Amino acid sequence: MSAPYAGELTLALRIVHAASLLTKSVLRSLRNNVEAETKADDSPVTIADFAAQALIISALHAVYPSDIFLGEESAAQLRENDGLADRVWALVQQARSQFSDVQHVRLEKGSTTAEPALSFPASKDEMLDIIDLGTNDRTAEGRVWVMDPVDGTATFMTGNQYAVCLSLLVDGVQQVGVIGCPNLAFDTQSPIGQTRVHEDSVDESGHGVVLSAVNGQGTHVRSMHADGLGEARRVEHQQSTKPLSNLNFIEATIGKTSLSQPEHRAVAESLGTKWPGTVIWSQQMKYVALTLGATDVMLRLPKGKDRYTQVWDHAGGQLLFQEAGGMIKDIDGGDIDFSRGRLIEGTRNFGMIAAMPGAFNKVHRVVKEVLERRTR
Missing domain, CATH: 3.30.540.10 (Fructose-1,6-Bisphosphatase, subunit A, domain 1)
Structure with a gap:
């Protein structure tokens, strides 16, 4: 069968x-x-x-x-x-x-x-x-x-x-x-x-x-x-013992994005690592780099909940990383919703965080801390 x-x-x-x-x-x-x-x-x-x-x-x-x-x-x-x-x-x-x-x-x-x-x-x-x-x-x-x-x-x-x-x-x-x-x-x-x-x-x-x-x-x-x-x-990842300060953050070309790159940088620097580590323009190539272990963390922190992204930029690539052992959640800890048509909207899934399980919770915690500063 x-x-x-x-x-x-x-x-x-x-x-x-x-x-x-x-x-x-x-x-x-x-x-x-x-x-x-x-x-x-x-x-x-x-x-x-x-x-x-x-x-x-x-x-x-x-x-x-x-x-x-x-x-x-x-x-x-x-x-x-x-x-x-x-x-x-x-x-x-x-x-x-x-x-x-x-x-x-x-x-x-x-x-x-x-x-x-x-x-x-x-x-x-x-x-x-x-x-x-x-x-x-x-x-x-x-x-x-x-x-x-x-x-x-x-x-x-x-x-x-x-x-x-x-x-x-x-x-x-x-x-x-x-x-x-x-x-x-x-x-x-x-x-x-x-x-x-x-x-x-x-x-x-x-x-x-x-x-x-x-x-x-x-x-x-x-x-x-x-x-x-x-x-x-x-594709199998070894159990990571990498220090947080060695995490490699992947980013798009610097400055050419509607995402909040200053907050991406703040998260990386709060963990003691340089930003950015790897720069790749294609969103799906970012998932490939994560899947192959060429980078460790991907953040998508929007400037507001009116921001959206297209489903074709994430469908498939996310499955590659998840089936290789990775985690992808929105900023509130929810799964990414692919059921709402062509757009993944900020009101349903606000932002994204991708990392291997050993680093995910620590990165997620720092993301929340950085975003809390935005609202003060």
């Missing part, structure tokens, strides 16, 4: 692998100088974002036609800009040609398992409709695939770290998470916690790694190759 969600995991790994190769081919063809369009919220989006979302939803919809999809992108800009749509369609056709034959995903050392070809849109119009299947906004009931085809578009454009993200929510709960890191130079055989993650630690010649988790079944990391995936290795 197969483990729960075995089929979903196998397909998700295959899709994220293909989307990772697709996005990295864009980087290599344009020599890490990717142009971006600007969305209505002023955030950047590239042809790789659109094409990867089309690939992901098309392949999933062919196998699970009754499932719901929630993605970051919509086809609105493509419908208004035929030239841009043509460029995205050309990229999808390129991927279709690359993955049209039976591929092989190496699941165990010394063996291969043949997998059927992925499904792709048959026309440009069908591609636009498929991208728009991801514009749903409900996650509380049923099976919902949440995706961010390129998390960290700004650093993707410069050839630094980014993530290809896919997660399955069932009745608002994370069940499967798969995150491809096409630019991450990480030796999957090295001890967990021994390798740092940096924006410029780029896998120039290879295809990076992919991490996956299923609820209750642990987290695994695999190398990605042009023809498939390497052997799965379970």
